[in-house]
Amino acid sequence: MKVGIIGGTGDIGKGMALRLSQNHEVIIGSRKEEKASLSCDACCQCLRELNLPFNLTASTNQGVVDDSDIVVFSVPSETLQITIDSLTGLEGKLVVSLMNPMERGDFFKYAPPEEGSAALQLQRMLPDSRVIAAFNNIPAKQWNQIAEILDYSVCVCGDDEEGKKVVMELVNSISELQALNAGPLAVSATVEAITPLVINIAKFNKMRDVGVYFR
Template structure:
């Protein structure tokens, strides 16, 4: 599978590492405006930057699996999400990209846990995926099958709301140093 990642930060690198570990090809897009996109596109940018990506690449995103890793928090206050209470960043992105298959994923993980494959150095890192497109989730699960991550189908795109709240809680705990950036929540099966 070919994967394009918007962004070049820690999350982008950690996600790419896992795709590459299973033989997938990854390319990055920064601020250039004429990149060719792969079949899977990962939005590893802050939520406020998503609209710019969509405005520049809307036509190219048609028919693609678009993975939204954002947590739409108010970066000024760190005290609220900036999407409707009954919605999510992922559902807003799906509305803007009706011909794409939006999948929420990786937003409940820190880069360190994606890089190491462990939460707190002990519990396997679990990536939760939410989407209305079962085939898109299945393709991502298959593409990451042999990497250190455990990838779980968390349900429909409606579950993105809970995933974003969960990611927000985890980030606020880390900022307050209640947990480390190598820690977080884990799922034991």
């Protein structure tokens, strides 16, 4: 499976690249290919030092769209529109949203767009793409702790049943993550809202790497 990460130079994007590239062909994307190359080189060096296999390259965000089977949007929700406006060729693509729009103050609060969730907003912006929400509630730091096991539950939402199955297979290929079918894309608002809740729990209880498990 060929997976491209738009915004692949951020903490979550790099962590996903580290994890996914052990079993899939992964492309790290950025507005500037030089920045993507630096992140790619750092990830490759990390995986070499751990003697882990990988298939990892760098490109622009547009290169990610052009060359990937699955396109992951790992960008801040406030930059989504400008990112979409810079891209072409997303029609028919399987697109994964892991964005969690939040307001940050004394505590974290879910701040969805008028569509109801970031995933629904992305689907409105990309009406001809197959948008799936997944990976929303995995702690950013845990993505990058490559020597540690990831064993969280991952809620997967989408209106394209075949696309949802493909993304669930992708989830299950990473460490010990467990993909769960959470229903249609309309449920993504509930899933996204879990992240600020989890962050608040970690903050106010002095806990680290709080995740979500469904048993």
